[in-house]
Structures are given as C-alpha cells and as structure tokens.
Amino acid sequence: MLEAVHRMRSSEDFRATVRGGVKVAQPTLVTHVLPPSADHAPASTSVGFVVSKAVGSAVDRNRVxxxxxxxxxxxxxxxPAGSRVVVRALPSAAAAASSTLGEQLDSALWKAGGGAGPRAADVRGAR
Incomplete structure (x- = not known):
C-alpha cells in the first residue's frame, strides 16, 4: 500500500483538505481527512504534515x-483509498511518547470516519 501514497506538497492540496475535510482535534495533534469524491478522486492517498515553529527547534520539528x-x-x-489527510502537530507533540501520538492518531482517524481497526469495527457493530 505504500506505493499508493503520495506526500502532499501543494499548498492548494493542504488548503482544500483543511477547509473541506473532517477535522478532529486531539491534545497533541489536529487531523483533517478529506475522503475521495466525484470532484476529487485521485488514484492514491495523499498525506501531509504541518509542524510549526511553535513545536520547537528544527531538530524537534523533524523528529515529530x-x-x-x-x-x-x-x-x-x-x-479510504484516495483520501487526503493532513496531520498538524501541536506544541505538546514534541514531548509526547510515540504510543500517545499513535493512540491519538487512531482516535482522530476513527472519529473522522477513516476507522481504526478492530476497535472501530466493535463500536460500529454495537450500533
């Protein structure tokens, strides 16, 4: 699946994803997910990251x-295949453990409708 993923580079792609996607805020990150539609149906999933100077030094930002x-x-x-995802790191991400970042990313993707493995299946099955 890694071959079907592209890094988001265009500011217009970032802007469209942030404006039109589902936003989910967590203590260490904010995630925007824009599922594919008739207007936007790329062949592969695009993922972009926003890590501002508020997170820390260049070394800290690159590590995050x-x-x-x-x-x-x-x-x-x-x-969903063909989606666009933007993950914006908040300043607290620099000090957070990877397990914490992973849990919050799972939660954000599930809330945005992307699902998060067995947990999402259990919750959806209980409805």
Whole structure:
C-alpha cells in the first residue's frame, strides 16, 4: 500500500483538505481527512504534515514529523483509498511518547470516519 501514497506538497492540496475535510482535534495533534469524491478522486492517498515553529527547534520539528510519518504509515489501511489527510502537530507533540501520538492518531482517524481497526469495527457493530 505504500506505493499508493503520495506526500502532499501543494499548498492548494493542504488548503482544500483543511477547509473541506473532517477535522478532529486531539491534545497533541489536529487531523483533517478529506475522503475521495466525484470532484476529487485521485488514484492514491495523499498525506501531509504541518509542524510549526511553535513545536520547537528544527531538530524537534523533524523528529515529530518522522514519528508521525512512521505512525501514519502503519495506519494507511484505515483511511479510504484516495483520501487526503493532513496531520498538524501541536506544541505538546514534541514531548509526547510515540504510543500517545499513535493512540491519538487512531482516535482522530476513527472519529473522522477513516476507522481504526478492530476497535472501530466493535463500536460500529454495537450500533
């Protein structure tokens, strides 16, 4: 599935995802998920990360980006194919453990409609 993922680079892609996607806020990150539609039906999923200077030094920001990229790579199958995802790190992300970031990313993807593995299936099955 990694071949079907592209890094989001265009500011217009970021803007469209943030404005039109489902926003879910967590203590360490904010996630925007824009599912594919008739207007926007790319062949692959696009993922972008926003890590501002408020997070810390360049070293800290790059570390947070690497951690989020790794965590997102393991969760791509939980996002509808062709979706656009933007993950914005908050300043608290620099000090958070990877397990905490992963749990919050799982929760954000589930709330945005992307699902989060067995937990999402259990919750949806209980409705």
């Amino acid at each position: 980006k690497r951690r989020l990229r790794h965590l997102m790579r393991d969760r791509l199958d939980r996002v």
